[in-house]
Structures are given as structure tokens and as C-alpha cells.
Amino acid sequence: MTKRSILEYRGEVSPVWCSFCGDYAVLNSLYQVFQRKKLAPEEIVLVSGIGCSSRLPHFVNAYGFHGVHGRTLPTAMGIKLANPQLTVIAVAGDGDGFGIGLGHFIHTARKNPDLKYLVMDNSLYAQTKGQVSPTTCPHRVTPSTPYGVMEEPINPIALAILSGATFVARAYSGKPELLTELLLQAIDHPGFAFIQIISPCVTFNPTDTYRSLTQKSYLVSDYPLEDRVKALELAQAEDRMALGLFYRVRRPTIEEAVREIVEAAQREGPAELAGLVEEFNV
Amino acid sequence: MEDIILRVVGEAGEGVISLGEIIARACARLSYHVLTYRTYPAEIRGGPTMFQVRISPDPVLSQGDGVDILLALNPASLESDGAELRTGGVFLYDAPDANVSQEIKDGARIIHYPLPLTEIATKELNYYLGKNMVALGIMTALFGFPYNLIIELVYQRYPKAEKNLQALEAGFQYGKLHLEKRDQFLLKGRGSKEDRLILTGNEAIALAALAGGCRFFAGYPITPATEIMEWLAQKLPPFGGIVLQMEDELAALAAVLGASFAGKKAMTATSGPGLSLMSELLGLASMAELPVVVVDVQRAGPSTGIPTKTEQSDLNLACLGSHGEAPRIVLAPSTVEECLYYTIQAFNLADIYQTAVILLTDQFLGQRLETIPKPELLSIPRHDRLKYLANGEAKFLRYRLTPTGISPVAFPGEAGGMHVITGLEHNPAGAPDYSPETHQAMMAKRFKKLEPLPQTIEARKAFGDQEAELGIIGWGSSQGAVQEAISQARQAGYRVAALYLKLLYPLPIEQIREFIRSVKKILILEGNYTGQLARFIRSELLINPIQLNICAGRPFSPREVYSKIEDEIMSLHQHM
Ligand SMILES: Cc1ncc(C[n+]2csc(CCOP(=O)(O)OP(=O)(O)O)c2C)c(N)n1
Ligand code: SF4
Numbered sequence A: 001m002t003k004r005s006i007l008e009y010r011g012e013v014s015p016v017w018c019s020f021c022g023d024y025a026v027l028n029s030l031y032q033v034f035q036r037k038k039l040a041p042e043e044i045v046l047v048s049g050i051g052c053s054s055r056l057p058h059f060v061n062a063y064g065f066h067g068v069h070g071r072t073l074p075t076a077m078g079i080k081l082a083n084p085q086l087t088v089i090a091v092a093g094d095g096d097g098f099g100i101g102l103g104h105f106i107h108t109a110r111k112n113p114d115l116k117y118l119v120m121d122n123s124l125y126a127q128t129k130g131q132v133s134p135t136t137c138p139h140r141v142t143p144s145t146p147y148g149v150m151e152e153p154i155n156p157i158a159l160a161i162l163s164g165a166t167f168v169a170r171a172y173s174g175k176p177e178l179l180t181e182l183l184l185q186a187i188d189h190p191g192f193a194f195i196q197i198i199s200p201c202v203t204f205n206p207t208d209t210y211r212s213l214t215q216k217s218y219l220v221s222d223y224p225l226e227d228r229v230k231a232l233e234l235a236q237a238e239d240r241m242a243l244g245l246f247y248r249v250r251r252p253t254i255e256e257a258v259r260e261i262v263e264a265a266q267r268e269g270p271a272e273l274a275g276l277v278e279e280f281n282v
Numbered sequence B: 001m002e003d004i005i006l007r008v009v010g011e012a013g014e015g016v017i018s019l020g021e022i023i024a025r026a027c028a029r030l031s032y033h034v035l036t037y038r039t040y041p042a043e044i045r046g047g048p049t050m051f052q053v054r055i056s057p058d059p060v061l062s063q064g065d066g067v068d069i070l071l072a073l074n075p076a077s078l079e080s081d082g083a084e085l086r087t088g089g090v091f092l093y094d095a096p097d098a099n100v101s102q103e104i105k106d107g108a109r110i111i112h113y114p115l116p117l118t119e120i121a122t123k124e125l126n127y128y129l130g131k132n133m134v135a136l137g138i139m140t141a142l143f144g145f146p147y148n149l150i151i152e153l154v155y156q157r158y159p160k161a162e163k164n165l166q167a168l169e170a171g172f173q174y175g176k177l178h179l180e181k182r183d184q185f186l187l188k189g190r191g192s193k194e195d196r197l198i199l200t201g202n203e204a205i206a207l208a209a210l211a212g213g214c215r216f217f218a219g220y221p222i223t224p225a226t227e228i229m230e231w232l233a234q235k236l237p238p239f240g241g242i243v244l245q246m247e248d249e250l251a252a253l254a255a256v257l258g259a260s261f262a263g264k265k266a267m268t269a270t271s272g273p274g275l276s277l278m279s280e281l282l283g284l285a286s287m288a289e290l291p292v293v294v295v296d297v298q299r300a301g302p303s304t305g306i307p308t309k310t311e312q313s314d315l316n317l318a319c320l321g322s323h324g325e326a327p328r329i330v331l332a333p334s335t336v337e338e339c340l341y342y343t344i345q346a347f348n349l350a351d352i353y354q355t356a357v358i359l360l361t362d363q364f365l366g367q368r369l370e371t372i373p374k375p376e377l378l379s380i381p382r383h384d385r386l387k388y389l390a391n392g393e394a395k396f397l398r399y400r401l402t403p404t405g406i407s408p409v410a411f412p413g414e415a416g417g418m419h420v421i422t423g424l425e426h427n428p429a430g431a432p433d434y435s436p437e438t439h440q441a442m443m444a445k446r447f448k449k450l451e452p453l454p455q456t457i458e459a460r461k462a463f464g465d466q467e468a469e470l471g472i473i474g475w476g477s478s479q480g481a482v483q484e485a486i487s488q489a490r491q492a493g494y495r496v497a498a499l500y501l502k503l504l505y506p507l508p509i510e511q512i513r514e515f516i517r518s519v520k521k522i523l524i525l526e527g528n529y530t531g532q533l534a535r536f537i538r539s540e541l542l543i544n545p546i547q548l549n550i551c552a553g554r555p556f557s558p559r560e561v562y563s564k565i566e567d568e569i570m571s572l573h574q575h576m
Helices: A023-036 A053-059 A072-082 A094-100 A102-111 A156-163 A176-188 A210-216 A228-235 A254-265 A273-278 B016-029 B075-082 B102-109 B117-124 B128-143 B147-157 B162-178 B201-211 B226-235 B249-261 B272-288 B315-320 B336-353 B436-448 B476-491 B509-518 B532-541 B558-574
Strands: A044-048 A063-066 A087-093 A115-121 A167-172 A193-198 A242-248 B004-011 B033-039 B048-056 B067-072 B085-094 B111-115 B196-200 B216-219 B242-245 B266-270 B292-298 B329-331 B356-362 B369-373 B420-422 B460-464 B470-475 B496-501 B503-505 B521-526 B546-549
Touching: A023 A053, A023 A115, A023 A176, A044 A053, A044 A072, A053 A063, A053 A087, A053 B420, A063 A072, A072 A087, A072 A094, A072 A102, A072 A115, A072 A254, A072 B216, A072 B249, A087 A094, A094 A102, A094 A115, A094 A156, A102 A115, A102 A156, A102 B249, A115 A176, A156 A167, A156 A193, A156 A228, A156 A242, A167 A176, A176 A193, A176 A242, A228 A242, A254 B242, A273 B201, B004 B016, B016 B033, B016 B048, B016 B128, B016 B147, B016 B196, B016 B369, B067 B075, B067 B128, B075 B085, B085 B128, B111 B128, B117 B128, B117 B162, B128 B147, B128 B162, B147 B162, B196 B201, B201 B226, B201 B292, B201 B336, B201 B356, B216 B226, B216 B249, B226 B242, B249 B266, B249 B272, B249 B292, B266 B272, B272 B292, B272 B315, B272 B356, B292 B336, B315 B329, B315 B356, B315 B503, B315 B532, B329 B336, B336 B356, B336 B369, B356 B476, B460 B476, B460 B509, B470 B476, B470 B509, B470 B532, B470 B558, B476 B496, B476 B521, B476 B558, B496 B509, B509 B532, B521 B532, B521 B558, B546 B558
Parallel strands: A044 A063, A044 A087, A063 B420, A087 A115, A115 A193, A167 A193, B004 B067, B067 B085, B085 B111, B216 B242, B216 B266, B266 B292, B292 B356, B329 B356, B470 B496, B470 B521, B521 B546
Antiparallel strands: A167 A242, B004 B048, B033 B048, B033 B369, B196 B369, B329 B503, B460 B496
């Protein structure tokens, strides 16, 4: 295969993110992974919802579907099932993925489509200027919680494991090599690969700075990656900054299940419309 | 034999629908034309259920008025249904507990057959649920259905239930040995041999979707649309396609739009509550110019409304639902045969115009069985999206401004066609662009491309008299009742015409104007409370039509349409 230049993947639209936004690291890692995997731009589809993070597909020279808020995963799955040859990557923010679209996260995980799902988690709704998100810590003051956040944050890693995701990892924009490494592994994984990417918002989140996050972050220890109980135990660490791959198993994807159904149904050759019409004869 | 209406009533769970469908299929086999109508409760057990078959040697247009043969499996509805029996009608009911009032007994020369249905089912067979089959056996003997045909149809419906065949036999023997025939109804067959189909509106849509090229369906169960998903779930895989039941209607339409983006012909089917949830994504389909077919089998609303009852109240939502101004195509078939034709059209139009096509039917049409001439599904041409060919043309621009407003597409996987679609306003390349010029030009593009549509498809059907005194405008499943009312009006010497709109968005304004000019007075007839089509027509054409609206969970009857025609023509004459 021909060697590809990283420039090939750069879209005509330039990023509209603030300087130092964590999402740049995700975009750069994607460029690198595409180059290292020698993916042809026409074989890549990036799917997103709405938010600062969801702008990402516009910055890549590939096919892209920038849809509506929260519906990222079912849209991506529809594309993948329609053409399983494509490399389909869904990208979203924590609001898109864990707030308005959370139901789809659980249901997509259990279907195990061969999608890569990258959630750029800045613990707030940046696009709408800083309100609380499903991963914001309790008591934090945001424009929509002037007296402090009242509820518990969700735990996306544990939720993904329990919902049937077959590849579950956490990365951090402040550690781009690890992010690239995990992305490469996710691309190689045949199934639903979810990476929660801690991706600081430098404009609206004064608490989760690169400095504080880097200080808190550490790598998950080595253990057998198919050990669900151990993975869940680690996922529940209070600090929520353990980075790396938590869980990986192999399970048939929904595309494989569909292919099996279709092949079995076509064992005697493809069906004819005329035969179907006959079924309604008086 | 003239046209007859046979009705079965009982409680949900008593087998009313099974019994009625077997009779309908038997009559279809005997070369009669049939059209069925059913009402049933939303609960699985209990509540009044009704199944009616209209049987005729001529094509049947509507459910009709009154009843000729009434079978009551249960005394609950004896009074109300009994009162609809016509002169010379037959009343079969479960004796001895049937409490038929003297009034009905004496009224209009009705022939009574009190039958020991429960007794045979419980005492002889020890099988209470076999009551409907006992009744079927008795009716087979009484009305002269070929017994073997009925056995075959019962067997088709209940392949494993030996007991049902025993119940049928017990009823048949009772009918032959103990029942003295006192009525004149015989359904022995017509001996014509045309090729015909019997199917429901929902089945027609599912079949035509397959014929129209649909290979991807994602949906969420909802009465009365679920049959479309269930039929396709069975039939798409042999054609290389698939059905996915999703977690909600949002996911359903999102997945369908994804599949469409990747190049498939894709669809979903739902009813009002689901269409409400889908409206944001419908706007995306319009904005991103993604073809998709969405079926709405309407039921009574608002909110959960009456899940199993018919209504035509989603027109506003179908035409205008979604924020901003998001043009789409809305089609409304009126008959099972039209469900076939307009579904194939829907797939064609979605691809030609690159937008959402909503197919509006309703519970009455979706769940009624009709006999129709065998269609030539494959002879209807199929159209696909205009493709971009990367052979030396200028750079690919997904939303290139063209004279028709239609821009060529490329599908993921195709070299040279990379682009990003977005629900944000975008320039011809697809990049977000909020400039005033772009928004204005792109809004115009999305609307303009649909302008030729009313002239390019069969946007309406007209029938009735030239230079009519009264012109009726309607849409959807009420067409048959209106056609019958018009024939009756013609016999009474009135001149009436009707215009049935098949394309509801964009409205074929010129064709409506022409019709309005040709008649003296306009009546708009709709199965909704406010007159949603009337409001569109009033505002587009600045006329003040009379309205006939029902919002009762049932279809229009020919009789009520006729009496409205009569009233309006009378008042017209008085004012002259
Ligand atoms: C249905 C709907 N509701 C609300 C919005 C407004 N909105 C736009 S982006 C956004 C939140 C985005 O947050 P997140 O997904 O975390 O992305 P971020 O901007 O933080 O990257 C919201 C609420 C919308 N676009 N659509
Ligand atoms: S507001 Fe925050 S999330 Fe949005 S681009 Fe700026 S830094 Fe990034």
C-alpha cells in the first residue's frame, strides 16, 4: 500500500476551537492514526452530534455526518450497517453522548457494531457556554447551577462495560501518545470501541486544568483485559483519572449477526419479488 | 347477490378478528371483492371488538353503512350493533343468555338465529375458546361456503390447533342438522378467475417498499403501524436487507438517515407519537438533503390518544413538523392499491428530490384487507439519486447550486467525493456558513427543487360530474365513502365532483384552483377536528370552504357524506 501523508487527512475547514482546547489533541491523534493505518480518506466516515467537540468531522478530509444533538451513535450504526467496509468513527462531547444521547450509548454498546466511539469529556456543555454536564462533580458552580451541582456524575467507563461494550478505555488530551496508542488499538478492535477522552475546556472549566488533571492521572495496572469484575472495580476509583485500556473482549458484531441472517435467508439464492407477491394471492 | 355487509362483534380475546379474516379470505377466494373494517381496544384482553367484511361482486369502495349479517359472540354489543341491521338482515347470537330487546326482534323483518355457541364449545368440546370456530362452522353451513375451503383457511391460521378444526366441525354439523335456513344469503362463489391479491394497507406498503428498493428499515413498535416492521423483518433478509428494532423513534430515524447517507434506500414506519419524536431529525433530512421514507399510520391523537382508532390529524405535523422551515414531500394514498403505488413513488421521489417523503395513511387503511387486481410492481420505473461522476469534472461540491436545485451526490467509499453533511447552514461545499447570502440561497434551493413536483406525479385524482354544484376536496382513506356518496347523489339528480389530493406537500395549488373554479361550492372533508387541509387551502387560495369534520375514531360513512351533500345542495338551491 502506498505511504500516505498526514496532510491528506486535513480538511479544508480549519478548526474553530479556542487555542489549547483539548479537542485539538484528539484531531491530531486521528490524523496520525489514519496515516499509520494507511486509511484511504474515502473509506473513513466521521459521525458527530452537536457541541464544540462535534465540529471535528469538518476538519478532516473524509466523509462526515454532523447530525443532530445526541443521535450520534444510531446514525453511525446506520452507516456501518449500510456499508460494513467503511471505517466509521463516532465523536461526541459528554453532553451529546452522556446527556441527551445516553440511551443510545447503552443500546449501541449491547449491539456491538464495529464503531469507534470517542467522547471528548470536558465535564460541561461548552458550546452553550459552560453549564453542568452528566460528568460534572457535585457542588461545582456553573451558569445553570449557581448554588452548586446537586447530583452525582455518571460513570461512563463502568456503564460501557456493563452495557456490553467490547473495548473500553480512558485517554486524556494531555497525554497525546497514549491517546494515539489507544486509538490505534481501538481501530484494530473488531467491535464497539469506546474511549472516554478527558479533554479540557480552557474557556469554561477553570477547575479541570491541564496541570491538575495531569497531576491526578495515572496508568491502569496490568491485568487480564477480559476480566470484567476487575475492570469494573478499577472503573470505580474515585479520582476517575486512571488512563488506559480497562476492558477488551471479542464478541460477534451486529454486522456479523446481520450477515449471518442474510446468508442463511439466501441459502437458496436471492429471493424474487414475484414470489413475494404470490403470498398475497386471494 | 348484491353487496352485503357481515359483521362479527365480541370481546377482545374471543377470536373476533380471526373469524372475520377467515370469512374475508374465503369470500376473496370465491371471487368476491372484499373490504374489511375493524375496531378493537388497545388492551390485549377485554373490551369490545368488531370486524366487518363488505362482500360484493363489484369492487368495494368503503366499509358501507348498516349490517346485513351480524354475529354476536358476546351479548355486550347486541343493542347497538343490532340496531344497525338492515331489513331482511340476519342476526346470529349466542343463546340462551342473549338479551335481545323486543324492539330489535320485531323491527324491520330481521331473521334470528339464536345459537348454542358457548354450550357446544364448553359442554361438547370442553374448549371455550373454540366458540368462534363453532360459529364459523355454523355460518359455513348456513351461507353455503365450501367446507373444504374453510378448513384450509382455518388450518392456515392455526396450523397446530386440532381443537379449532374440531370446533369448526361441531359447528358445521349443528348447522347442517339443526338449523333451518330462513334467510336468503348464499355465498357460494362467483366463479370469476381474475388474478387478484388480498392484503392490508400496511402489507401493501411493506411489499412496495421492498419492490421500491428499500433494503434498510429501523423502527420502534407502535399501533397501528407495527405490521410494516414485522413483515419487513421477515422478508428483507432474503433480499439482502435488514430490519432493526431500535431503542426509540429518535434512534430509528437516525439509523435510517445514516443508512441513507451511505447510499441505501431506507425507511421507517410509525404513528403520531413516533412522528412527533422524529420531527427534529426530519428537519435534518430536509437540511442535509438526505432521502428517507417515513410512514405515518395515523391514529387518534393528541398524545397517546386512542391507539387503535383511526384519524387524519397528523397533517400539520407531517407537512410542517420540525423547527425552522424544512420542506419535505407528503403523500396520502386512499386505497390499498394506492398504498402500493405511492410507496414505490415515495422511494423514487425521496431519491430524485433528496429529501424526506412522509407517507400518511391511517388505522382504517393500514389495517383493512382489500382485494385488488394483481399489480405489476416491477413495471413501475425506479429512480436513484443523481450521482457525481469524478471523471474530470470540477471539484465535487455536495450542495452545488444548480438550476433545478438538485445537486449530485457521492457515497462514502467513493474516491473524490469526500464531504461532510451538516444540519448547520452550509455553503455549496457543505461547510458551515452563516452568511446572509448563503442562508437565503440555500433556503431557496431546498424549496425550489420541489416546485415542479405537482406537475410530475399524479398529485390528485378527480371524479364525479363536470360543472358540479358541489365540489368535495379530501385526502386519504375517506375517498371510497365519498365516491359512493357521489354515485348516490347522481341518482338523486345532484351534480357533485370530488378532488382527492395525493400530494399534500407541496400542495398542487394550480390543480386545486382549477377544480375550485369548476364548481359552485366547496366542501372539505377530513377526519380531524379543526380541518387541517381546509386551513391550508383557505390560506393558499383565499376561499372559504364548508367543512365536514369527524373526530370519532371511525372512518366517514357514505351515508353521512351523502346527507351533507344533500344539505349543501338544498341550501344552494334555496339561495338561488
Ligand atoms: C436538541 C438540542 N438541544 C439543545 C441544543 C443546544 N446545545 C448545543 S451543544 C450543547 C451541549 C454540548 O455539550 P457537549 O456535548 O458536552 O459538547 P462540548 O460543547 O462540551 O464539546 C447543547 C445543549 C441543541 N443543539 N439541540
Ligand atoms: S469553549 Fe471549550 S470546548 Fe469549546 S472550543 Fe473552546 S476550549 Fe474547546
